[in-house]
Amino acid sequence: MTTIxxxxxxxxxxxxxxxxVMASFTDANIHEADSLSGLxxxxxxxxxxxxxxxxxxxxxxxxxxxxxxxxxxxxxxxxVVISATEDVDVIQRAIHFGADGFIPKSASVETMTEAMKKxxxxxxxxxxxARRAMPxxxxxxxxxxxxxxSLTPQQFRVMGMLMEGMQNKVIAYELDVxxxxxxxxxxxxxxxxxxxxxxxxxxxxxxxxxxxxxxDSNP
Amino acid sequence: MTTIxxxxxxxxxxxxxxxxVMASFTDANIHEADSLSGLxxxxxxxxxxxxxxxxxxxxxxxxxxxxxxxxxxxxxxxxVVISATEDVDVIQRAIHFGADGFIPKSASVETMTEAMKKxxxxxxxxxxxARRAMPxxxxxxxxxxxxxxSLTPQQFRVMGMLMEGMQNKVIAYELDVxxxxxxxxxxxxxxxxxxxxxxxxxxxxxxxxxxxxxxDSNP
DNA sequence: TGCCACCTAAGACCAAGGTCTAATACCGAC
DNA sequence: GTCGGTATTAGACCTTGGTCTTAGGTGGCA
Numbered sequence: 001m002t003t004i005x006x007x008x009x010x011x012x013x014x015x016x017x018x019x020x021v022m023a024s025f026t027d028a029n030i031h032e033a034d035s036l037s038g039l040x041x042x043x044x045x046x047x048x049x050x051x052x053x054x055x056x057x058x059x060x061x062x063x064x065x066x067x068x069x070x071x072x073x074x075x076x077x078x079x080v081v082i083s084a085t086e087d088v089d090v091i092q093r094a095i096h097f098g099a100d101g102f103i104p105k106s107a108s109v110e111t112m113t114e115a116m117k118k119x120x121x122x123x124x125x126x127x128x129x130a131r132r133a134m135p136x137x138x139x140x141x142x143x144x145x146x147x148x149x150s151l152t153p154q155q156f157r158v159m160g161m162l163m164e165g166m167q168n169k170v171i172a173y174e175l176d177v178x179x180x181x182x183x184x185x186x187x188x189x190x191x192x193x194x195x196x197x198x199x200x201x202x203x204x205x206x207x208x209x210x211x212x213x214x215x216d217s218n219p
Numbered sequence: 220m221t222t223i224x225x226x227x228x229x230x231x232x233x234x235x236x237x238x239x240v241m242a243s244f245t246d247a248n249i250h251e252a253d254s255l256s257g258l259x260x261x262x263x264x265x266x267x268x269x270x271x272x273x274x275x276x277x278x279x280x281x282x283x284x285x286x287x288x289x290x291x292x293x294x295x296x297x298x299v300v301i302s303a304t305e306d307v308d309v310i311q312r313a314i315h316f317g318a319d320g321f322i323p324k325s326a327s328v329e330t331m332t333e334a335m336k337k338x339x340x341x342x343x344x345x346x347x348x349a350r351r352a353m354p355x356x357x358x359x360x361x362x363x364x365x366x367x368x369s370l371t372p373q374q375f376r377v378m379g380m381l382m383e384g385m386q387n388k389v390i391a392y393e394l395d396v397x398x399x400x401x402x403x404x405x406x407x408x409x410x411x412x413x414x415x416x417x418x419x420x421x422x423x424x425x426x427x428x429x430x431x432x433x434x435d436s437n438p
Numbered sequence: 439t440g441c442c443a444c445c446t447a448a449g450a451c452c453a454a455g456g457t458c459t460a461a462t463a464c465c466g467a468c
Numbered sequence: 469g470t471c472g473g474t475a476t477t478a479g480a481c482c483t484t485g486g487t488c489t490t491a492g493g494t495g496g497c498a
Binding site for chain 1: 445446449
Binding site: 162163164165167195197198199200202203206 | 381382383384386414416417418419421422425
């Protein structure tokens with residue numbers, strides 16, 4: 001039996017993806033998550049996933065940080081990034097940060113099935129156009145990746161809220177702990193990231209953002 | 220006589236560009252600047268530029284903020300962005316933020332001349348490949364653009380140093396003013412940007428960054 | 439069983455950030 | 469010449485951020 005994790009915040013697409021997967025893997029045991037925290041909750045109950053399908057834009061991922069972090073949590077599990085974007089640069093970076101494959105949401109069911117089978121067999125799979133544009137990069141972990149993977153789960157969560165511009169007091173309230181605890185986490189985060197305060201942390205982490213296109217204003 | 224401003228931090232390229240310009244505009248009166256602050260210094264002495272050639276990556280520009288800011292300072296002056304990138308998305312955003320044209324550094328002298336003449340005549344000029352990919356966007360100022368243009372010159376300078384992760388005390392030292400002054404500027408900046416503290420300011424401004432590609436680590 | 443990593447927290451303490459008021463000065467515009 | 473915007477600063481005041489020390493609780497693991 002195949003155990004599959006679908007992590008996507010779009011319920012409709014999650015359902016569609018589930019259908020597509022079950023068409024090919026009739027005996028599949030499918031788990032779903034609509035956020036990183038939701039994912040962590042069920043992660044402990046049923047660890048042995050055979051493949052993880054991750055939406056890059058899921059809440060809590062904060063650019064590529066979520067991918068980097070998940071990659072570390074599930075070192076051995078094939079990890080496929082699913083995304084609405086078809087930007088070659090984004091695909092390239094997803095692979096760089098440890099994804100075993102990249103499937104655009106526009107792909108056909110057949111393509112998705114083929115991709116997943118290849119990836120579960122240990123191969124890498126990319127859309128054809130991205131494969132052509134892909135330089136033969138070797139596995140290479142940036143300094144920032146290593147720093148992010150060294151964060152504990154709670155520290156990662158706090159980091160995410162920091163990246164939302166939230167104040168310590170607010171974060172403490174949201175996580176239902178004391179402000180002293182948040183401060184302790186912050187100090188630890190700064191040390192691990194090699195920065196001196198939250199402003200510098202934001203600057204360092206923002207380089208892992210996915211989005212360059214901020215052309216549109218509010219319409 | 221044609222008065223031209225070349226704003227580029229690369230001396231060699233600046234010289235080359237100067238040569239190219241003089242070949243076509245023999246009577247040109249050319250001013251140079253290697254940074255935004257340098258540009259502002261000579262801006263007051265000789266305002267009536269006929270065209271401004273701006274390197275996107277010049278020190279002090281901080282992504283597209285510098286373009287947005289310059290565009291406001293010289294409303295009527297044709298503004299051409301010169302850049303080493305040929306990324307269509309960057310070109311698109313440069314135009315979106317008010318540039319009248321975009322010339323890649325790889326362009327030939329003839330192409331540059333043609334482009335400048337077109338732009339000084341009031342037309343828009345883009346590389347052919349970008350023109351094809353360019354959707355017919357109408358002039359549209361994002362909320363953030365307007366906010367940045369409302370900054371005073373000194374506030375813009377302080378904002379830039381904030382984006383470097385510098386502390387108030389350090390900024391005060393660099394600008395040779397008191398920390399109280401910097402704090403006053405910060406308060407004004409936060410108000411204008413519609414944020415509550417420096418962390419949120421960084422987050423808001425980082426969306427105007429040029430650079431998505433942070434794939435490489437330190438080798 | 440003991441060790442270790444993690445999460446939590448309090449208290450003390452200091453640094454940094456941020457607001458407000460009030461004041462002086464320069465400069466360009468009308 | 470006056471008015472308004474900008475730049476500057478001081479001082480008082482308060483909030484937020486950040487470090488250090490110490491310490492209790494949990495859960496995994498050998």
